[in-house]
Amino acid sequence: MTTAQFERDLKGLLADRRLLLILFFGLRLTLLIVYLPLFSAGMERGMSAGGDTFTYFQLAGFSADGLLPFRDWWSEFPPIPHFLNVGIFSLLGTNANYTSFAMIFSLIMIGFDTGNLLLVRAMGTRLHGSLTGAALAWIYALLAVPMVFIWWNFEPMAAFFLLLGTYGLLRKHDVRAGVWAGIGALVKFTPALILGAAWRFRTPGKALRLTVITLAIFGLVYGFLFAQNAAMTWPSLTAQFNKASYQSVWALIDGNYRTGNFGPITDRLNPDRADDVQGNMPVVRGLVRLAAAAGIGLFVFLQARRQDDKGLVAFVTITLLIFFLQAQGWSPQWMAQIVPLVLLCFPSRQGVMVIVLLSLVTFLEYPFLFVRTGDTGGEITGALVLPFAVLVLTRTLILVGVCAALYRKLRQEPIPETAR
Numbered sequence: 001m002t003t004a005q006f007e008r009d010l011k012g013l014l015a016d017r018r019l020l021l022i023l024f025f026g027l028r029l030t031l032l033i034v035y036l037p038l039f040s041a042g043m044e045r046g047m048s049a050g051g052d053t054f055t056y057f058q059l060a061g062f063s064a065d066g067l068l069p070f071r072d073w074w075s076e077f078p079p080i081p082h083f084l085n086v087g088i089f090s091l092l093g094t095n096a097n098y099t100s101f102a103m104i105f106s107l108i109m110i111g112f113d114t115g116n117l118l119l120v121r122a123m124g125t126r127l128h129g130s131l132t133g134a135a136l137a138w139i140y141a142l143l144a145v146p147m148v149f150i151w152w153n154f155e156p157m158a159a160f161f162l163l164l165g166t167y168g169l170l171r172k173h174d175v176r177a178g179v180w181a182g183i184g185a186l187v188k189f190t191p192a193l194i195l196g197a198a199w200r201f202r203t204p205g206k207a208l209r210l211t212v213i214t215l216a217i218f219g220l221v222y223g224f225l226f227a228q229n230a231a232m233t234w235p236s237l238t239a240q241f242n243k244a245s246y247q248s249v250w251a252l253i254d255g256n257y258r259t260g261n262f263g264p265i266t267d268r269l270n271p272d273r274a275d276d277v278q279g280n281m282p283v284v285r286g287l288v289r290l291a292a293a294a295g296i297g298l299f300v301f302l303q304a305r306r307q308d309d310k311g312l313v314a315f316v317t318i319t320l321l322i323f324f325l326q327a328q329g330w331s332p333q334w335m336a337q338i339v340p341l342v343l344l345c346f347p348s349r350q351g352v353m354v355i356v357l358l359s360l361v362t363f364l365e366y367p368f369l370f371v372r373t374g375d376t377g378g379e380i381t382g383a384l385v386l387p388f389a390v391l392v393l394t395r396t397l398i399l400v401g402v403c404a405a406l407y408r409k410l411r412q413e414p415i416p417e418t419a420r
Contacts, residue, residue: 014131014134014135014138015130015131015134017118017121020117020121020134020137020138020141021114021117021118023141024114024117024141025110025114027141028110028113028147028150029107029110031047032047032103032106032107032110032151035047036099036103037049037053037098037099037102037103037106037151038098038099039054039098039099046102046151047106047151048102048106048151048152050152050367050371051149051151051152051153052152052153053101053102053105053106053151053152053153054098054102055265056081056082056085056101056105056153056154057085057089057098057101057102058265059073059075059082059085059265059268060082060085060086060088060089060101061089061096062268062269063086063089063090064089064096067269068086069082069083069086069232070082070225070228070229070232070233070236071228071229071232072229072232072269073232073268073269074231074232074233074234074235074236074239074268074271074274075235075236075239075268076235076236076239076240076243076262076274077187077188077236077240078185078186078187078188078189078236079186079221079225079236080157080183080186080187081154081157081187084108084154085101085105088101088104088105088108089101091104092104102151106150106151109149109150109151109154109156109157110150110156112156112157112159112160113146113147113150113156113159113160115160115163115164116140116146116156116159116160116163116340117137117140117141118137119160119163119164119167119340120133120136120137120140120163120340120343120344121133121134121136121137122167123163123166123167123170123313123344124136124137124343124344124347126170126171126309127170127309127310127313127344127347128347132347135347136343136344136347139343139352140339140340140343143339143355143356143359144359144363145335145336145339145355145359145362145363146159146333146335146336146339146340148363149332149333149335149336152333153333154187155188155333155334155336155337156336157187158184158187158188158190158191158336158337159336159337159340160184161180161181161183161184161187161191162184162190162191162193162194162316162320162337162341163340163341164180164184165177165178165180165181165184165191165194166194166197166312166313166316166341168180169194169197169198169201169202169312169316170309170312170313174198174202174206174209174210175209175210175213177194177198177210178209178210178211178212178213178214178217179213179214179217181194181195181210181213181214182213182214182215182216182217182218183217185214185217185218186217186218186221190320190323190337192214192218193316193319193320193323194316194319195207195210195211195214196297196301196315196316196319197312197315197316197319198210198211199211199301200301200304200312200315201307201311201312201315222237231271232271234271234274235271235274235275238274238275239262239274239275241286241328242274242275242277243260243262243277243278243279243328243329244256244258244260244277244278244279244280244281244282244328245279245280245282245328245329246258246259246260246279246328246329246330247259247260247329247330247331247365247366247392248327248328248329248330248392248396249392249393249396250282250283250284250289250328250329251279251328251329251330251392252389252392252393253283253284254279254280254281254282254283255280256279256280257379257380257381257385257388258278258279258378258379258380259366259370259378260329260331261278261378262274262276262278263276263278282328286328289326289327289328290326292326293322293323293325293326296322297319297322300315300318300322300407300410303407303410303411304410304411305410305411305412305413306409306410306411306412306413310345310409311409311410311412313341313344313345314345314406314409314410315410316341317338317341317342317344317345317402317406318403318406318407318410320337320338320341321338321399321402321403321406322403324338324399325396325399325400325403330392330395332362332363332365332366335358335359335362338358339355339359342354342355342402343355345406345409346405354398354401354402357398358395358398358399361391361394361395361398362395364387364391365388365391365392365395369384369387369388369391372384
């Protein structure tokens with residue numbers, strides 16, 4: 001076989017979407033089968049260990065007593081994830097057990113992450129050409145992040161709607177982008193952040209229409225939920241912002257060395273417990289952080305020059321990162337949203353290395369350090385404080401560095417349509 005023939009065959013393999021999907025889905029399904037989620041002797045085992053899936057199972061189990069989310073118990077998240085979990089639990093009926101629940105949940109998340117893979121490929125092709133788009137998809141398929149979160153939580157679903165809304169903007173399907181952002185905001189608030197890009201890259205009239213569509217979908221669903229039980233619905237909008245700082249520079253300032261958990265599952269039956277602060281009160285108030293982030297975002301908005309597709313994706317990415325940096329806490333699963341966007345903005349060895357380094361720092365912090373806190377009730381103490389602080393500061397500096405690189409991209413002169 002000649003070198004030229006080998007190169008053609010290799011390019012053919014990399015461009016084969018069916019092969020990519022088979023290997024992507026096959027690897028995840030095989031891992032799920034080999035490391036079956038289990039809960040026995042008071043301990044979680046298998047691929048879901050360390051995540052939130054068992055908590056979802058416990059919350060969905062309320063439905064066995066006729067208790068439904070946002071009517072009979074509160075959640076710190078918007079409605080779609082918990083209604084999905086209740087649906088899975090109800091589907092299992094009297095045979096409901098943790099293994100079956102976690103298997104079905106993971107298969108659904110694999111489906112969403114498969115969608116993320118295809119969106120990375122499609123968006124990469126649009127931004128950088130077909131060869132780079134295929135390469136980015138293979139890189140995404142091989143990364144440990146966000147694969148881990150398929151079994152840990154519903155973050156792949158949030159990432160899917162964030163990417164889908166961004167792709168809608170890229171293709172100038174503004175109505176669809178507004179719909180995806182509205183549905184995504186019912187999973188997590190972050191997919192709605194594409195509205196900032198809409199106002200930067202669309203005329204005011206088009207941006208307003210997209211915003212109205214997003215807010216209408218979100219408002220209609222929440223209007224129904226508030227009419228059903230306002231007391232149980234309100235915490236889904238406020239609980240995340242009211243809890244103590246965790247795993248962030250703000251947590252280091254406040255002296256909070258825990259993860260961002262709420263109280264026992266039974267607390268969800270009492271809406272008054274949503275405001276219980278599991279840690280020290282903030283030194284820097286949330287409104288101050290939010291105002292600072294809004295000021296930085298406005299500065300970027302006004303200073304950005306690019307009007308092309310690469311600029312749009314860079315703007316969505318920097319908006320997301322600024323939002324995460326101002327938040328009082330940090331959740332490892334946010335990497336599921338960060339990774340595909342950073343790949344699309346920096347399709348290079350340096351971009352991949354940043355993702356790998358950020359992934360290592362993230363997992364060294366949780367679960368590596370936190371599994372060693374069993375004797376202290378989950379609190380970082382003693383010799384673990386210094387490495388914990390170093391990891392938090394390192395991760396924050398990496399994210400700030402990515403923001404600086406994105407800002408430089410946005411400051412570049414716009415590329416004329418005829419030159420692309």
